[in-house]
Amino acid sequence: MSSEMTKPLLEMKNVSKEYNGNPVLKDVNFTLGQGEVLGLVGENGAGKSTLMNILFGMDVIHQTGGYGGKVLIDGKEVKFTSPLDALKSGIGMVHQEFSLLPGFTAAENILLNREPQNRSVLSLVFGDRANTIDRKELQKQAIAAITKLGVELDPDMLVAEMPVGHKQFTEISREISKSAIRLLVLDEPTAVLTEKEAEMLLKAIRNLSAQGISVIFITHRLQEILDVCNKVIVMRDGRIVNELDAAKTSISEMAKLMVGREVATPDSEKQEARPISDKVVLSVKNLWVDMPGETVRDVNLEVHDGEILGIGGLAGQGKLGIPNGIMGLFPAGGKVVLNGSEIPLNNPRACLDSSLAFVSEDRRGVGLLLDESLEWNIAFPAMQIQNKFLKPYLGGLVKWRDQSGIKKVTDKYIEQLQIKCTSSKQKAKELSGGNQQKVCLAKAFALEPKLLFVSEPTRGIDIGAKALVLKALREYNRNFGVTIVMISSELEELRQCCDRIAIITDGAVSGILPASSPSEDFGILMVGKTAKEAM
Amino acid sequence: MKREINSKDVRNFLSNNIVPIIFIVLCAACFPVAGYSPEYLADQIITRIMRNSFLVLSLLIPIMAGMGLNFGMTLGAMAGQIGIIFITAWNVVGIPGLLLAAIIATPIAVLLGWFCGKMLNMARGREMITSYMISFFMNGVYQLVVLYGMGPVIPIHSDQVILPRGYGVRNTIDLLNVRKSIDNFWSIKLFADENGVGGINIPILTIILIALLCVVIIWFRKTKIGQDMRAVGQDMEVAREAGIKVERTRVLAIVISTVFAAYGMVIYLSNMGTLNTYNSHSQIGMFSIAALLVGGASVSKASIKNVFLGIVLFHLMFILTPQAGKNLIGQAQIGEFFRVFVSYGVITLALVLYEIRTRREKAESAKTLALSQMQEAQA
Numbered sequence: 044m045s046s047e048m049t050k051p052l053l054e055m056k057n058v059s060k061e062y063n064g065n066p067v068l069k070d071v072n073f074t075l076g077q078g079e080v081l082g083l084v085g086e087n088g089a090g091k092s093t094l095m096n097i098l099f100g101m102d103v104i105h106q107t108g109g110y111g112g113k114v115l116i117d118g119k120e121v122k123f124t125s126p127l128d129a130l131k132s133g134i135g136m137v138h139q140e141f142s143l144l145p146g147f148t149a150a151e152n153i154l155l156n157r158e159p160q161n162r163s164v165l166s167l168v169f170g171d172r173a174n175t176i177d178r179k180e181l182q183k184q185a186i187a188a189i190t191k192l193g194v195e196l197d198p199d200m201l202v203a204e205m206p207v208g209h210k211q212f213t214e215i216s217r218e219i220s221k222s223a224i225r226l227l228v229l230d231e232p233t234a235v236l237t238e239k240e241a242e243m244l245l246k247a248i249r250n251l252s253a254q255g256i257s258v259i260f261i262t263h264r265l266q267e268i269l270d271v272c273n274k275v276i277v278m279r280d281g282r283i284v285n286e287l288d289a290a291k292t293s294i295s296e297m298a299k300l301m302v303g304r305e306v307a308t309p310d311s312e313k314q315e316a317r318p319i320s321d322k323v324v325l326s327v328k329n330l331w332v333d334m335p336g337e338t339v340r341d342v343n344l345e346v347h348d349g350e351i352l353g354i355g356g357l358a359g360q361g362k363l364g365i366p367n368g369i370m371g372l373f374p375a376g377g378k379v380v381l382n383g384s385e386i387p388l389n390n391p392r393a394c395l396d397s398s399l400a401f402v403s404e405d406r407r408g409v410g411l412l413l414d415e416s417l418e419w420n421i422a423f424p425a426m427q428i429q430n431k432f433l434k435p436y437l438g439g440l441v442k443w444r445d446q447s448g449i450k451k452v453t454d455k456y457i458e459q460l461q462i463k464c465t466s467s468k469q470k471a472k473e474l475s476g477g478n479q480q481k482v483c484l485a486k487a488f489a490l491e492p493k494l495l496f497v498s499e500p501t502r503g504i505d506i507g508a509k510a511l512v513l514k515a516l517r518e519y520n521r522n523f524g525v526t527i528v529m530i531s532s533e534l535e536e537l538r539q540c541c542d543r544i545a546i547i548t549d550g551a552v553s554g555i556l557p558a559s560s561p562s563e564d565f566g567i568l569m570v571g572k573t574a575k576e577a578m
Numbered sequence: 579m580k581r582e583i584n585s586k587d588v589r590n591f592l593s594n595n596i597v598p599i600i601f602i603v604l605c606a607a608c609f610p611v612a613g614y615s616p617e618y619l620a621d622q623i624i625t626r627i628m629r630n631s632f633l634v635l636s637l638l639i640p641i642m643a644g645m646g647l648n649f650g651m652t653l654g655a656m657a658g659q660i661g662i663i664f665i666t667a668w669n670v671v672g673i674p675g676l677l678l679a680a681i682i683a684t685p686i687a688v689l690l691g692w693f694c695g696k697m698l699n700m701a702r703g704r705e706m707i708t709s710y711m712i713s714f715f716m717n718g719v720y721q722l723v724v725l726y727g728m729g730p731v732i733p734i735h736s737d738q739v740i741l742p743r744g745y746g747v748r749n750t751i752d753l754l755n756v757r758k759s760i761d762n763f764w765s766i767k768l769f770a771d772e773n774g775v776g777g778i779n780i781p782i783l784t785i786i787l788i789a790l791l792c793v794v795i796i797w798f799r800k801t802k803i804g805q806d807m808r809a810v811g812q813d814m815e816v817a818r819e820a821g822i823k824v825e826r827t828r829v830l831a832i833v834i835s836t837v838f839a840a841y842g843m844v845i846y847l848s849n850m851g852t853l854n855t856y857n858s859h860s861q862i863g864m865f866s867i868a869a870l871l872v873g874g875a876s877v878s879k880a881s882i883k884n885v886f887l888g889i890v891l892f893h894l895m896f897i898l899t900p901q902a903g904k905n906l907i908g909q910a911q912i913g914e915f916f917r918v919f920v921s922y923g924v925i926t927l928a929l930v931l932y933e934i935r936t937r938r939e940k941a942e943s944a945k946t947l948a949l950s951q952m953q954e955a956q957a
Contacts, residue, residue: 142819143816155816155820156806156820156821156822172802176800331948340950
């Protein structure tokens with residue numbers, strides 16, 4: 044159409060980024076034309092957020108040494124120093140978390156801090172902030188933005204009273220109302236929407252594209268990519284593994300590219316398929332958990348005796364909510380039966396008393412007494428809950444700590460798990476992340492549970508430590524017959540370690556497969572499709 | 579079905595307005611026992627409204643900015659008192675005197691408010707306890723200035739004001755110069771008998787002043803700064819992302835509140851006619867906050883309606899209980915006792931209720947989850 048069309052709106056050339064020497068983005072190249080809709084897919088940690096942070100000049104990028112390569116807008120190189128800079132160039136983003144004020148109406152939120160104003164006499168005395176707000180104009184501009192988006196949204200409705208979908212529309216309308224908007228980045232906009240709302244949003248994206256606004260659409264719902272995008276970029280491990288024409292690809296192709304790294308696992312570490320007993324130790328029925336960001340809606344699950352059950356799924360779908368809910372750390376409901384007896388929910392003590400143990404994903408917050416010695420960390424729960432390591436005196440009136448017993452058990456686990464420390468008296472906070480994780484495991488092992496929940500055991504630790512932690516879990520399971528439920532965002536890790544893997548999508552189990560199934564099957568479950576639908 | 583909703587509505591109404599309802603019931607119970615005539619009560623209530631409403635209104639803006647009850651209004655009251663001390667010493671009379679007092683108080687109030695606002699920005703999320711402590715702390719500074727500074731350092735040499743020893747301000751100062759000068763400037767009397775005895779005094783100028791402040795507050799809500807304050811009050815992070823200068827806005831809220839409190843104190847003292855140099859300010863902070871809460875306000879929400887309802891109910895009780903106490907058990911003291919006891923009680927109740935409500939709202943989200951699952955199961 045115009046001469047602007049000759050130069051792409053956005054171009055990224057050889058963009059790379061590393062955090063403390065760890066490359067997280069490598070050699071990213073793509074272009075985006077005016078009015079184009081680009082789908083961006085990839086597992087958690089594939090580098091999507093980092094890429095967007097670079098585009099918007101977020102602080103985390105500058106504080107960690109900037110990035111390599113070039114970002115070009117209309118063919119000219121840009122280096123944004125803050126999101127406000129990006130906004131001036133017409134780039135806006137709608138984040139996953141809403142940035143809305145509950146007590147304001149949609150219109151007020153859309154034009155937040157950009158309200159049209161009338162000058163009054165008092166403005167002369169007190170300055171511009173004494174201007175009154177022009178309600179009529181505010182309404183008009185808000186309606187204009189909503190119309191441009193092409194959705195139904197009442198400008199006078201309070202955000203607090205809105206269904207989630209309308210909140211999302213409000214958020215997008217706000218970006219659109221910024222005058223020069225040319226490129227809109229939507230981060231998982233449909234994750235929280237109902238089917239009908241999501242449809243409306245997709246229609247809105249097409250509307251925007253028709254008006255010449257480009258859209259980068261980040262989503263895990265691959266069908267939506269097929270529905271609205273012109274092209275798709277699949278990211279994995281910080282690289283663009285493929286750029287696809289949305290019209291010519293399929294869900295299974297994308298899913299495969301997304302998760303389908305054929306990691307050469309050493310044979311010794313590969314999980315051999317082994318018979319699992321049919322005996323159910325833990326059954327979970329209709330579990331809901333109100334854990335912010337990881338809401339569990341309706342989970343039904345059976346854990347068999349002696350197995351390692353993996354629970355996977357994308358972030359925010361609810362997999363972390365399951366152990367946290369069962370262990371009573373967040374409000375929960377439903378029915379949980381362990382070995383035939385029901386476990387009361389919302390009661391952490393009762394769970395621990397019934398020989399359940401939990402290694403939390405929140406190592407520093409929930410998992411460890413950071414200022415205490417390893418001995419204390421490892422022995423404390425066992426002492427508190429099971430009266431271990433206590434010696435009764437005066438006929439049980441006074442109980443003293445059995446210091447030598449504590450030291451013995453700590454030393455045992457330090458050796459077993461190869462915890463790197465100066466002595467069992469060292470403080471937990473002085474250890475590295477991987478070793479802290481091992482202490483958390485040792486702490487749970489010391490309780491000698493029948494069933495152990497392990498949540499994100501390898502989060503934030505290096506590869507060597509990862510292997511050791513996984514090995515420790517596997518050996519513990521094999522040698523003591525302890526059933527383990529392991530929750531992890533990393534599918535490969537689950538496939539290495541577990542017998543069966545359940546995938547959680549939208550707060551419910553979307554499928555359970557043996558760990559030996561091909562990874563694309565898991566990929567399809569993660570994006571909320573049953574295997575059949577994707578065929 | 580419809581009935582069910584109704585009973586729920588009633589319960590909600592009761593639980594949301596529990597404090598004013600308790601006070602209405604208390605006042606209704608005391609009224610016949612005290613045996614005051616309605617005219618007398620009306621006259622008294624109008625006096626109290628005139629005396630206190632400016633002070634209570636000054637609390638509204640920090641609540642709007644999400645900073646809770648501004649216990650730091652005491653600072654404004656101190657500024658007002660300093661203004662009054664000066665004009666009494668200089669013997670400036672009548673309305674010009676009050677104007678001068680307000681002019682002297684303004685910079686002091688701005689400075690104190692700015693200081694308090696800065697401190698509160700550092701103690702985000704704990705504004706109320708911090709402002710309460712600041713008011714104690716500044717009380718010490720105030721006493722130092724008034725007790726030792728006035729005379730030797732600050733040149734005030736009026737026998738009416740300064741203690742006989744030559745420095746320091748007297749415990750109580752008679753404010754004959756400005757006593758009721760706003761109220762009497764233009765007032766009319768209703769329902770008086772032929773001799774002009776009894777009846778209800780209506781001080782028109784005071785009413786105009788208070789109405790003006792109400793208009794200012796309503797106007798203020800419609801300004802850009804008012805909108806910013808409401809935004810900051812709801813979510814500081816969201817406001818910041820939108821480019822609103824959060825810290826500045828919060829400091830401004832406290833400064834405005836402190837200045838209004840200073841003016842309120844000038845009006846209050848002129849109406850009372852005496853200054854209790856070392857007590858008035860700390861008492862007035864407590865009573866103003868209690869009155870606002872009695873009117874049905876909460877830590878996060880307050881309106882002009884709450885201000886006036888609160889003053890009427892709170893002071894009605896103070897007028898009624900001493901007499902009721904005297905008539906019942908021959909002890910008027912019980913009223914004074916009630917005054918303090920009830921103020922603290924009401925503030926405690928309001929703070930606790932606020933927490934309970936916040937928690938209840940959180941529990942709601944868990945309930946919806948359970949409910950949606952049930953509905954799915956039925957479907």
